[in-house]
Amino acid sequence: xxxxxxxxxxxxxxxxxxxxxxxxxxxxxxxxxxxxxxxxxxxxxxxxxxxxxxxxxxxxxxxxxxxxxxxxxxxxxxxxxxxxxxxxxxxxxxxxxxx
Numbered sequence: 348x349x350x351x352x353x354x355x356x357x358x359x360x361x362x363x364x365x366x367x368x369x370x371x372x373x374x375x376x377x378x379x380x381x382x383x384x385x386x387x388x389x390x391x392x393x394x395x396x397x398x399x400x401x402x403x404x405x406x407x408x409x410x411x412x413x414x415x416x417x418x419x420x421x422x423x424x425x426x427x428x429x430x431x432x433x434x435x436x437x438x439x440x441x442x443x444x445x446x
Contacts (some may be wrong), residue, residue: 392446
């Protein structure tokens with residue numbers, strides 16, 4: 348897994364030869380709105396300087412297949428410096444049709 352800062356996307360490659368690209372995806376905006384009077388929307392990820400991924404379970408439900416954490420260089424919802432975005436690996440596998 349590598350980040351492409353030029354177009355704010357992430358590329359997944361096979362871990363063994365021939366190291367072919369498996370897929371590319373972006374982390375987009377999630378406009379959930381309000382919940383219990385609190386803003387729940389989050390922006391996508393951009394300007395990623397680093398990431399970590401694991402295939403090990405990190406919780407229940409969607410987190411059973413592991414997770415991806417990416418550094419987000421600039422937040423827009425709310426407007427702030429940086430944060431981290433956590434994604435269940437199952438959502439990435441689904442987007443890349445790897446299930």
